[in-house]
Amino acid sequence: MILFPAIDLKNGQCVRLEQGDMARATVFNLDPAGQATSFAAEGFEYLHVVDLDGAFAGKPMNAGAVEAMLSAVTMPVQLGGGIRDLRTVEAWLGKGVARVIIGTAAVRDPDFVKAAAKAFPGRVAVGLDARDGKVAVEGWAETSEITALEIARRFEDAGVAAIIFTDIARDGLLKGLNLDATIALADRIAIPVIASGGLASIEDVKAMLAPRAKRLAGAIAGRALYDGRLDPSAALALIRNARAAA
Structure with missing residues (x-):
């Protein structure tokens, strides 16, 4: 199980939204690269980044901030937001993004997703x-x-x-992960599933490590990390211990 710290980008800043509403954004850091460096220092092993402006515009809008993060950390980065064509996929992977996340286009243009996954095996996720x-x-x-x-x-x-399965109703509200729906999805497909939206405390991490969630590949943590409700060292220690015991 991987715990992904999240960096959501709006106007070049690190923010968190409530239920995906751009009007309900809280700025947590003016320096996304600095935030990425902090997450790396805390021991996280994989970074989750979303270009929020790009998701609305349909094209990358925070490229400078993403490139600064890629330069600042060595851990792999998965990136979503505004990735709607093969040229954008290729460009981001070429710049050092480990995995791109395709959301809107997965609904509107599934053939594009299939072409991207075929061209770049293991480097395309669906949000x-x-x-x-x-x-x-x-x-x-x-x-x-x-x-x-x-x-x-x-x-x-x-x-x-x-x-990457997100429950919008919980996202940014610290209500806890919707594990029932996420596990139900994971149990019916072969593709690994990552839980997102609402992770609130160490109890969510414990729940991710319970036997019923064994098919889940990981979870994304956002506001709980920024608010200090989730202690990174305690969460990562739990995950390390679970891996050692497996």
Whole structure:
């Protein structure tokens, strides 16, 4: 299980949103590269980055901040937001991003996702952000009529590295992960699933390490880290101990 610290970018700053609402953004750090360096120093092994402006614009909007982070840390970075064509995938992977996350295009253009996953095996993830079970797109501004499971099944044999499943209703609100829905998804597909949205405390990390969650590949932590509700050293120690015991 990997615990991914999250850096969400808006206007070049490190922010957290509530339920994906750009009007409800809290700025936590003016220096995303500095934040990435802090996460690396705390012992995290994989960074999760979202270009929020890019998700709305449909193209990268915080490239400078992302490139600064890539220069600042050696740990792998997975990046989502505004990645809608093969040229953008290729550009980010060429700049050192370990894995790109495709969200809106997974709903609108599944053939593109399959082509990207085929061209770059193991380096393309799909972000499925659900509101009341239906997947939202365009930076969560629109809700489709398709369920997360329906979309995930489209990519079963495509070589997609992971599905990142976010419960929008919980995102940024510290309500706890929606493990029931996330585990239900993971149990019905072969692609590894990462839980996102609402991680609030060490109890969520413990729940991720429970036997019923064994098929989950990891979880994303955002506001709980910034607010100090989740102690990174305690969380990472729990994960290390669980790996050693496995």
